Amino acid sequence: MRRTARLLTGTALAVGAAGLVVTPAYGGDGGGDLEVSPSSVVPGGDVTVHTAACKDGGTAAGDASAVGAGDFTLAPAGDEQDATGRFRVPPSAQPGTYEIVATCAEGGRRVSGDLVVTLTAPREQVHPRGSVKTGVGGALGGGDPVQTAAGVAALAVAAAGGTWLLHRRARGDGI
Structure with missing residues (x-):
């Protein structure tokens, strides 16, 4: 009986705690819909701002005075149907x-979004191009034909020598 009561109490507390975690902690108009x-x-x-918060093709008044750009229209x-606006970040922005x-x-709904100003532009990902100089050469790079022929000849001599040694060993002549 006590075990069942503890189990039910623990479950109720867990559900209550989960309800507190899931419940949104913001209200009213405002939010991150920009x-x-x-x-x-x-x-x-230059920065482009876009929102779907102003329904039915409505317009909006934008405010970028926090960064020093002033007002703009969306x-x-x-x-x-979504409202779009543009502004330029001043060169003096920190x-x-x-x-x-x-x-x-219409309706006066207020939406917001964050803009990060940095001193360096975000770098685009650079993909490597070309070949890697490993010193080994390669079949696809159009290497020196004389070196390629010398390499093939060295492999042929090594294969022939290995075959000859294995043949002697199999006959019992020794190495």
Whole structure:
């Protein structure tokens, strides 16, 4: 009986704790529904901001004053229903993480996203090209034909010598 009570109490506590962990800890309007691209930029770089929070092709007022860029407008582009806007990070911007905010014209919903300003541009991945100089040569690289012929001849002599030694050993003549 006590074991069953402990089991039920433990289960209730676990479910209660899980409920506390799963429950969202934010509320109201606001949130991270603003896509900032690129998310990392150098001073003087251009940034595009995109949100789907302003429904039905609505516009929004953007605020990048945290990074020193001031206000900008987000509006639907072409057939898209999502609002898009652009701004330029000032050359005097200091490295750090800045909050970029947009407020929808209808409903006043406020969304935000982060922009990281760095002193060095993110490097693109470089893929190796060409051959590796190992000193061994290769069949695909178009090596020196004289060296290739000498190598083939050396292998042939070694194979013939090995065969001759194995033949003598098999006859019992010794080495």
